[in-house]
Amino acid sequence: MVFIQSSKNQTWLLPPDIREIISSDHICYLVDSFVEELDFTDFELRYAGAGHPAYHPRILCKILIQAMIDGIRSSRAIARCARENVVYMYLAEKLIPDFRTISDFRMNNGSLIRNIFKNTIYAAREVGAVGLGQLSIDGSVVKAFASNNSTVTKNELGVIDDYIDQMLKEITITDELEDKQLHQCRGYDQLDSTSKSRVKSICKKYADKFQNSEQKKNLRCIKNLKKAKDESIIDNVEKFSLTDPESRFIKNKKGRIELGYNTQLTVDHKKGIIIANDVCQDRNDVHQLKPQLELVEQYCGQLKESTKICADSGYMSEKNIQLLMQKNLDPYIPERTDKNNIKKVQKRKNGSIIHASFFTYDEQRDVYVCPENQILKLYYEFYDKRRSLTRRVYKGISCRGCKSNQQCTNRKDKTRQLQVNCLSNDRKCLKEKMSTVEAQRIFEERKYTVEPVIGNYKQNLKFREFSTRGLNSVKNEFNLMCAAINLKKLWLHKECK
Structure with a gap:
């Protein structure tokens, strides 16, 4: 058998265009043309002036959309695709953004991402893909990106909050002592404010190495705990997640x-x-x-x-x-319709208990009449929050002596009750x-x-x-x-x- 000869170590005399490697009908060309038509004026004004150049938002938008199409959502995996995948190299315009850049862009630009979605609707309407009929x-x-085990109750949250306040006081005292020690250092007073803050941050990094790891872990949770406390005020919930308090x-x-x-x-x-x-x-x-x-x-x-x-x-x-x-x-x-009620209805229609559908309603007297011509009068009514409607309960007045009592009810008082929904005229028409x-x-x-x-x-x-x-x-x-x-x-x- 003769194999096709490869040229593993052969270099290209002229580097090929990436578009020659990608299929001409690939979806990446649609992504490219779609993003190119978006308006990035706000970003251009925001990043105008001096400073380190940033990645243009169109590049990050292209690779994020293509990653979603391919089912890739990890920022590290997207960054790896920008290095290794020719489709992402083409969309990234041969740049390799860091995974933190991708993650921060996705998290901090909600209005732009919302406009991307809106523009897909406008594009669909232009080609006649939306009818609105x-x-x-x-x-x-x-599922949220949080563990069910890392949760706290309201009472636990109150205790933890008191503990954090005490811890913050101790940290404040420690910071004051560190500031005094820095002021005693030779040459500190001669520094400008920028240099002082830089020296203080570097000293803090070295000081953190000697802190207890458990204490550092608790300090990282302070933000989420404060957020959970805010959520407990906004929403009356018994349990909160420490990893994602808003879930x-x-x-x-x-x-x-x-x-x-x-x-x-x-x-x-x-x-x-x-x-x-x-x-x-x-x-x-x-x-x-x-x-x-x-x-x-x-x-x-x-x-x-x-x-x-x-x-x-x-x-x-x-x-x-x-x-x-x-x-x-x-x-x-x-x-x-409650699934459990459907099973009960099927069971009762088989003959064990007389189903409610065999009862007729007398609108003039506002009563229900059973198959044995016994009357069920209005007993009381209540509002069902789960169903968002008012329900009325009708109760039999002479059920004890009825010959069909055993087939009609299982209640201890031997009286049949019916729960009926009170529907508006519009709801009745819809039903x-x-x-x-x-x-x-x-x-x-x-x-x-x-x-x-x-x-x-x-x-x-x-x-x-x-x-x-x-x-x-x-x-x-x-x-x-x-x-x-x-x-x-x-x-x-x-x-x-």
Whole structure:
């Protein structure tokens, strides 16, 4: 067999252009042209004047977007790609930014990253990939970059805070003694203020080497502890994380309660473009419909009347329905159903207990009538915070002597009770509409729009856990992810043409 001859030690007479090595239809060219059209005037004004030259923000934006497309989120891995990967060499324009530069840029430039995401929406609208005829909203829990074990309660936080105050007093006294010792040193008084601060910082570095390592560890935690104390004032939470105080304990789809953030998406049905995204600390989605609609109108303008809005039962509430009706939008949101209640309903319909659907409501007398023609009168009503609605309880008045008592109730007092939701007229109309075949078909289209987007970034791009800490930082990271997904869809849309 004859092998193809290689030229391992052969040098190039003329160095090749990097673009000759990269495929002509690679997505990096779309990333390059997209970022080149962004406005970096604010950065150019900020870095004008004397000082060490900085990396242009377009270079860092290019490699960050390409890294998100490739599922790379570690700043060290991105810096390594800029050294070793020809695609990243091309986007970085043959520069090699440090991993700290990449990490700090991603953390400190939230407005620019948000504008990158907005520009992907504008680009999609220009090529006709956004229709705004039907939108789907959904949320998903993404794990925070924090351990469930490094948490403290409110009481523990108060004790630690007192301990830190005492420690800071001791450190202040130590600093005063060090200042006195420095003043006694020969030549210290002749130095200017800049030289004095430099000498003081160098002396502090040498002094830190002799400090107890545990004490230094505690000093590094002071910032997070203070942040956790602020979070306890803002949000009434029993437990806080020391590594990421802004994260919250949220139940994920597997039923496990872990530290994380609630990510929100609004996806257009035409080509699956993300037109709004956000990250919040809420444990559920019920309060996130309004912020998502506001972001959609901010990025895409006022929505047309009768625009279809699809969301799961987690967004169902009276306020959300009123908001959609005021905007003349067409909602498709089912009522909340508890999974445990569904199992109970299936069990009762099999014959063990008479199901509530066999009871008829008499609107004139405001009573329920059971299959044995016995009456259930209004007992009391209450507000269910979890479902965000008022519920009414009806109680039987002559259940003890009924021949079907054993099949009707398991209560000790042998009386049947029914819990009924008090729905507004708009909510009743929506419930009736959702029972139709057409509404169910429209609602099922969520499975082919917003849910695949979530599955894509969690399964394919491995975005199950944030790599940064703090609400603002994770928002920047999620905006980059959504911008990368939109650019990938635009690239596929272009390839299809």
